Structure formats: C-alpha cells, structure tokens
Amino acid sequence: MKKAERNRISKRRALTMLKNADLLELGVEAEGIRKALHPEGIVTFIVDRNINYTNVCINKCRFCAFWRDKDAPDAYLLDEKTLFEKIEETIELGGTQILIQGGLHPSLDINYYVKLLSSIKKRFDINVHGFSPPEICYIADSADLTIRETLVILREAGLDSVPGGGAEILSDRVREILSPKKIKSSRWLTVMENAHRIGMRTTATMMFGSIESPEDIIEHLDSIRALQDRTGGFTAFIPWSFQPGNTELSRGLSQYTSVTAVDYLRVLALSRIYLDNFDNIQASWVTQGLKLAQVSLRFGANDFGSTMIEENVVASTGVSYRVSKEDIINAIRSSGFRPAQRDTYYNLIKRF
Numbered sequence: 399m400k401k402a403e404r405n406r407i408s409k410r411r412a413l414t415m416l417k418n419a420d421l422l423e424l425g426v427e428a429e430g431i432r433k434a435l436h437p438e439g440i441v442t443f444i445v446d447r448n449i450n451y452t453n454v455c456i457n458k459c460r461f462c463a464f465w466r467d468k469d470a471p472d473a474y475l476l477d478e479k480t481l482f483e484k485i486e487e488t489i490e491l492g493g494t495q496i497l498i499q500g501g502l503h504p505s506l507d508i509n510y511y512v513k514l515l516s517s518i519k520k521r522f523d524i525n526v527h528g529f530s531p532p533e534i535c536y537i538a539d540s541a542d543l544t545i546r547e548t549l550v551i552l553r554e555a556g557l558d559s560v561p562g563g564g565a566e567i568l569s570d571r572v573r574e575i576l577s578p579k580k581i582k583s584s585r586w587l588t589v590m591e592n593a594h595r596i597g598m599r600t601t602a603t604m605m606f607g608s609i610e611s612p613e614d615i616i617e618h619l620d621s622i623r624a625l626q627d628r629t630g631g632f633t634a635f636i637p638w639s640f641q642p643g644n645t646e647l648s649r650g651l652s653q654y655t656s657v658t659a660v661d662y663l664r665v666l667a668l669s670r671i672y673l674d675n676f677d678n679i680q681a682s683w684v685t686q687g688l689k690l691a692q693v694s695l696r697f698g699a700n701d702f703g704s705t706m707i708e709e710n711v712v713a714s715t716g717v718s719y720r721v722s723k724e725d726i727i728n729a730i731r732s733s734g735f736r737p738a739q740r741d742t743y744y745n746l747i748k749r750f
C-alpha cells in the first residue's frame with residue numbers, strides 16, 4: 399500500500415475515531431500502515447545526547463519543571479569545556495547527533511549561538527540538531543532579524559537540523575493557558591516551514607494530556623499534515639504525554655489524572671493513521687517506559703527515538719527511565735522487530 403493509495407482521513411472522521419474507535423481496531427489499522435511503509439520490520443533508534451545548555455528561561459511555561467530564574471541558586475549556563483566533554487563522550491559511545499536546546503536566556507544573543515555552533519563544528523564531526531522554534535524566534539527577535547535570516551545564519555554556523563520542541567498543542571486557546579509567553583502556533587509552523595524551505599529537516603512533536611480537548615489534538619495533527627504536504631521537510635512525528643510532576647500546571651489542576659497507557663496508544667495510532675505523509679513515528683520510552691514503547695510498535699510506531707545518554711527536561715518532572723543501548727536493542731528484538739541504529743535523517747548505520 400503506497401501513500402497515494404491510502405484514503406486520506408478527514409478531520410471529522412479522525413475526531414470520531416479518537417473519541418470512539420475501539421482501541422484494538424485503531425491499533426490494527428495503524429499497524430497495517432506501519433507495515434506497508436516499513437515492510438522489512440526494522441525499528442530504528444539513534445545514539446545521541448540531549449544537551450540542555452541552560453535552564454534559565456523567561457517563558458516560565460506552566461507545564462515545565464525545568465526552567466529557573468537567572469538568579470536562582472541552581473540556574474546554569476554550560477561552559478564550553480563541559481559542553482565539549484559531553485560531545486566527546488557522545489562520540490565515544492557511538493553517537494552521531496547532539497540534540498542541543500535550552501531555555502530563553504535573557505543574556506544570550508545571536509553571537510553566542512553562532513560562536514557555540516562554529517566552535518562545535520570546528521572540533522567535532524557530529525550532527526547538530528538544535529534550538530526548537532521558541533529559541534529560534536527568541537534569537538531572531540532579539541537580533542531584529544527575520545526567522546529565515548536567522549535560520550540561514552545559524553545553518554552557516556553549523557546548525558544541521560531543528561527539533562520539533564515547543565509545539566506542545568498547536569492551538570492558541572491551549573497555549574494561552576499552558577504557556578502564555580511562548581510563541582503562538584503560527585510562529586512554530588513558520589519556523590518549520592522556513593527551515594524546510596532552506597533545506598533543513600526537522601521533526602514535529604506533540605505534548606498531549608494536559609488541558610487540551612480531542613478537537614485540539616486533531617487541529618494539531620492537521621496543521622503539521624498540511625505543512626508536510628507543502629514542504630515534505632519533517633523526518634518524523636513524536637507524540638508524548640504531559641508529565642505533571644513539579645509543574646505549576648499540575649498544582650493548579652486539582653483533579654488532574656495522568657494520561658493512561660490506553661490514551662497514549664490511542665493518540666499514537668491515530669497519529670499514524672492521520673499523518674499519511676509522515677514516514678516515521680516515534681515511540682516515547684522516555685515518558686512511557688520501555689514496556690509501553692514495545693507495545694507502541696504494534697500501534698504504528700517504527701522508531702524508538704534516542705538512547706538519551708543524558709536527559710534533563712522530563713527528568714525534572716520526576717519521571718526518569720534509565721535504559722542502555724542494549725536495553726533498547728533487546729526491547730525492539732523481543733517485540734519481534736529488527737533493531738537498527740540510524741542517523742538524524744533515518745539512514746541506517748548499523749543493524750543488530
């Protein structure tokens with residue numbers, strides 16, 4: 399079944415499916431699409447490291463447990479030496495990418511980012527997947543540049559690809575409550591469109607399970623499907639669930655109940671069905687654990703994401719699954735799939 403042969407589903411049908419479809423029926427449909435796109439049964443993962451260069455952030459999103467004020471006792475900005483050591487260690491462990499992102503630090507300007515990127519590229523042969531759309535907009539605004547100009551400057555300095563962070567739910571009604579200071583949906587999409595137009599690949603993400611409605615989830619999926627139709631620049635879609643620990647939002651939600659395994663699988667499967675122009679859907683073992691990530695492989699996912707040599711943002715909510723590369727390989731294999739290490743662009747590097 400090629401992409402063109404599948405019937406694109408409408409927003410209305412997707413909403414009905416998200417709300418009412420039988421979970422296993424959704425799974426069977428998503429699994430069928432995954433199989434058609436990846437008939438060889440390979441499930442990929444990448445060896446990389448999350449480097450969060452600063453936890454200082456002026457946005458103070460209500461769902462985030464990671465940010466600190468600039469003068470907080472545990473506020474930090476990584477120095478070059480620490481950063482380089484982390485990259486060296488990543489390369490020694492077979493890593494091919496660093497995912498570098500952080501808060502919106504009021505003292506950093508575009509020169510900091512240009513210097514950071516060029517100093518990394520001067521020393522290391524590694525893909526720099528960095529700076530999610532809120533950071534790109536912050537850099538652009540403080541330098542009085544357009545988003546496109548900013549992306550071109552960062553790319554010339556060494557930025558290779560852009561992570562899809564900061565999307566949460568692409569509905570301004572939801573964003574107004576979750577993260578009123580953060581960029582609105584249209585700017586997130588504009589950053590991604592500009593990145594694609596200058597030849598950079600990016601991922602798309604969605605954080606669900608906070609205060610959004612099923613309609614908001616469909617709106618989000620529809621926005622990224624439409625952009626992918628225009629540019630084809632997304633490599634993958636990564637849905638994960640809100641982790642309430644240590645967040646202002648969870649303290650304000652008196653009756654909050656966490657996303658269940660069933661909710662997660664339902665959204666994952668529907669994403670695979672709705673996003674008919676995405677090749678890759680990632681399972682999120684970081685938020686769901688390895689066991690549910692294994693089940694995800696029968697609900698449309700074909701990628702296990704990163705080995706996460708380091709992870710700080712989800713860990714700051716109190717959720718921390720520690721797994722090794724071998725754990726990931728075993729988890730994939732014991733689910734009946736063939737594990738393979740990939741690069742940022744989903745090229746296979748090594749089969750296991």
Ligand code: SF4
Nearest residue numbers: 455457458459462465
């Ligand atoms: S989610 Fe990102 S932008 Fe929002 S407070 Fe946390 S670090 Fe800042």
